Structure formats: structure tokens, C-alpha cells
Amino acid sequence: MSLPTSQVTFEPVNAVSESLLVQAKHAVVALSPFNSYYTQDIINLHIRAAMEHFEHINVVIPAMNMTLMFEACGLTRSQAEHKVDKNLRALRNRILYAFDEMLVPRRLAEQLLCPVDTLQGNPVYDTLLDNVRNAFHGGDPVFQEACMTTARGVILRLSGRRAEPTTEQKHAAMEFLFSEAAVMSDSPGIFKQGPSVHLYHRVVEFAGCLFDKQLTWTPAEHQGYAVIRPNKDATE
Template sequence: MSTDQVDGCVAAMAVSPLSGRCAEVVERAEHACFGISPFNSYFSTARIRELAAWGLEWFERVDFFVPDAPSAYTFEALGYAPGKAAWKARRQGQYTRNKIITALDSLGQADADQRVLGWAELESNAAFGRLHEGGLRRYAEDADFRDACREATGWVLAGKLPAGQAPDEGQVEHAVRYFLAELPLFIDTPAIVDAGTSVFCYHQPPAVLRRLYGGELTWRPAAGQGFAVIAPTVRESKKQR
């Protein structure tokens, strides 16, 4: 494992794969993709450093996915003008990217700026483009899949609205493009980053991902794709696998 650059102690992580196949992919420990939400205060620089240190300890390669530009869809659904929404998404996305690079630099990673997967990197990636187009097409043609995507989007929007207020149909339909932009990383990250297997790591997945990895939806993750809920626990001494 890539441990020579990680000093001292690393945060212990509670790792909960979403399925048996996900557990197998975690055990392979080839690649981890950490989802880092630009507008979530959970992802402080210290938290990102903890995740990075743990990832470098246990996996051969790590990357960090930042849904920067697609965040504008959520803000537009909340009433922001497109220009203002794009500006907010771009500014916060750059701030989040900088936090990741700072964390990786502190861990001695010379290629820190190459470990961030934002929209600029993904929109020129052929595998991502193919998967994204496939998701858009499936959303238009498959009612069950469409309902699942909209449910996930409603869950995200509900957390950004005043207590007791639910998003309307128009808001969900607009903001769902954010979820569809993320979806390729849940379906086939290995194809996007040229890895044999990959684990997408996040601390709080929407219910639709449990259905996705449970094989309940018509679109299913690639054989080498896994997902694990990752949460820091107590600190422990670094150890080798």
C-alpha cells in the first residue's frame, strides 16, 4: 500500500460497504474515490486530510471527486439566477479544490493537483462522457430509474430548504442534473480513472445508492465498482496491511 508518505498516526475509519460485492472491492484496495461536496461544512481541511491519510494508507491510488460546476443546478433550483449560481459553484469549487491540494501537499503527495476530479477534468474524459450520456438517456426513457433519481434529488434539496418545506416538481426536475452528473462515478469509476476496481467513499449516501448497489435498479454498477460509507472513529497507530 502507499504508506511511505503518510507520517505519524492516521484516523481509524469505520468502513461499511453497501453490498457483498462492494466489500470485495474494498478488500482489493486498488483505488478509492472520495466524494467531497463543495458546500458541506463536514469537509474541512482537517477532515479531508484525515480521509486522504487513511486512503493513502489502505489503497494503491486515491482521487477526490468535486462536483463543482454541477452544483449550479442546485442553486438554480433554489431560485438563483444562472449567472449567480454558476459563480457560487465556481468559487466554492475552487475553494474545495484548494483544500484538497493543501491536505495532500501536507502528506507529501507531489501530484496533489492531479488527484482532483472536477468538471474540468471529467467533461474531457471519454469514459465519463459515455456514462453521463447513458444516464441522461436512461433518465428520459426509464420511469423507475427516473423516479429513483428524482427521489435522491428531493432528499438533497430538502436539506437546503427551510424546515418543513418540500421542493416542488419543477425544482426537482431542474436540480436532478446535479445527481445525473455524479452518477457516472457511482456506476464505473474504474473506467474513468483506468483502474481495475474502485471504491467510492462518502459519509452519508442517499437511499437510492443502497438500491443501486443492491441491484434493484435497471442500471447497475460495473463489476469493479464499489461504494463504502466512511466515517472517522478513534485514532490509531499506523499499521501495514
């Protein structure tokens, strides 16, 4: 069952997520660089809709570990770092502009914006990240397959779909994917805001497996996941 609002529709992935869309006071808004979907209008819409529906939000974006994927696609380390840094800065600026539009003070907006590398040192996040890595390397076949499928799509997009990604290239995406999996597994524990819903524009492969409880670990008791979709004419 979806939950429509005036501007977006939240589509929960399971019954727990459906309940949390009503009960939770916190959401994680996940946004990605190198994705043409995330125009300024869409970013504005996602952040505005989340702030209107939930009392508290954090916006989570990737970090410089994305450089490994570009190196695997043939760029030098310097070229990869420059490309990723430039795109992360652009995404960060668009996010801060969206907060400006909501009249959120800049200092608070910067606190709400969380590149995943800023979560290092958070004991809940660090433990989750270790657990996710162990699941992949220790023989969770469902998680391994889901990660490789997701990595294939990411590498194809970043490389301009020039060739079928190699196994080495797909493995270069793993740290990026592991950090995403950790955040969506227990954002209540990471952010200490109570029940929470992870919001993204689609269901990534391993998220579907995680919330269907097909993996060797399960999401936290009060962790939900929902797709956020603009309603017709919402960005016009």
C-alpha cells in the same frame, strides 16, 4: 461486515464491495461543497485514510452544473455562478491542503483532484452519463424515485429549508446527480486503475439501488462502494 482501520471504518454496501476493500488498489474519494460535514479535519482524514489503504486515489468533486439548482432556488445566473464558484474553490483549496499534509507534490495533487466536468471527453464517462440520463428519462421508475428523493434533500439543504422543493427545483438537480451516478458506476473504466471502491460519507439513495441491482443498469464488475466513517477521537 465493516473494515476498521486506526482512523476510519470502511462500511461496504454489499459482498462485492467488501471483497474489493481488500483487493482493490484504487479508490474514488467523493467530496461535496455546501456540506458542513466536510470540515478541513474530515477532508484531511478521508484523504489520508484512502491514501493509506489504497495504492492510488482520485478525489472527485462536483462542477459548475450545481448553478442550475441555485437558479431554481431563486438566484440569478450570475449570483448562482458566483456562489458555486466560490464554494468549489474553497473545497478545492481544502483538498489541496489535505494533500500538502500528506506531502503529496502540488502538481500531482492537482492531477488527482477531478471536478466532474474534467471527465467530459472520457469515452467511458460520456457513455455512462448518456446511459444514466436515458435511464431517468426513459422510464426506470426506481432510479427516477431515488433521484427525486435525493434531489429533495439537496434542494432543502441549499435553500436553507425554506419550503418544500417543487418538481421543477428537483429536476434542476438532475445533471449534478447524473454525474455522480456515472462516476460510481464504473470508476475502474474511467480511471483505468483496475478494481475500485467509491468512498462517501453516506449511502446516497440511488447508490443503494444501484449496488442492490434494482436499476436498469448495474455497476461495473470490479466497482465497489463503501461508507467511510471516522473512528472515535480520530479528528481530535
